[in-house]
């Protein structure tokens with residue numbers, strides 16, 4: 001989005017320059033022609049002294065042209081910058097995620113490139129002033145993740161470590177039962193206590209072994 005507005009700004013400025021140049025050009029030509037005509041006429045009728053005086057008049061006209069152009073250009077630039085600032089201010093409240101987080105609807109996520117256990121991933125996220133993701137919009141997060149991962153699954157911020165079978169997000173919300181894939185959570189081998197998000201499934205959540213080493217998603221809480 002920022003790139004788009006920078007391009008729009010550049011386009012607006014270029015448009016202003018072209019307009020200013022286009023409108024100023026006939027004026028320049030007209031003034032130069034008038035001045036030259038005046039020089040010729042007065043030199044013919046009034047002699048050398050008159051020619052000198054008219055040359056001074058022509059030079060004065062030529063000096064005033066750049067000043068007029070500069071004024072128009074400054075006005076156009078000021079107008080374009082003010083419009084850019086208005087647009088930036090309007091969109092800032094929905095796009096403000098601190099680097100390196102990305103906005104997904106109204107949440108800020110970061111995809112961990114390294115593969116690590118759930119607890120190490122959580123430590124990594126907390127070191128980035130966030131935590132493992134507790135997405136409100138889990139299918140928007142899925143859409144964001146598709147094609148960005150080395151494999152299909154990532155760790156997210158949900159666990160039943162405190163009480164087997166009692167799942168909640170790290171932000172305290174209960175997990176929607178239907179967000180688990182069919183047959184999940186199954187606590188396979190009795191050791192699956194950490195939530196993974198599988199982008200290849202229709203319903204995306206699965207309980208996994210917390211010691212698996214996979215990619216993960218951090219979230220930065222806006223306004224938190």
Ligand SMILES: [Ca+2]
Nearest residue numbers: 160187192193
């Ligand atoms: Ca479990």
Ligand SMILES: [Ca+2]
Nearest residue numbers: 186206207208
């Ligand atoms: Ca499972």
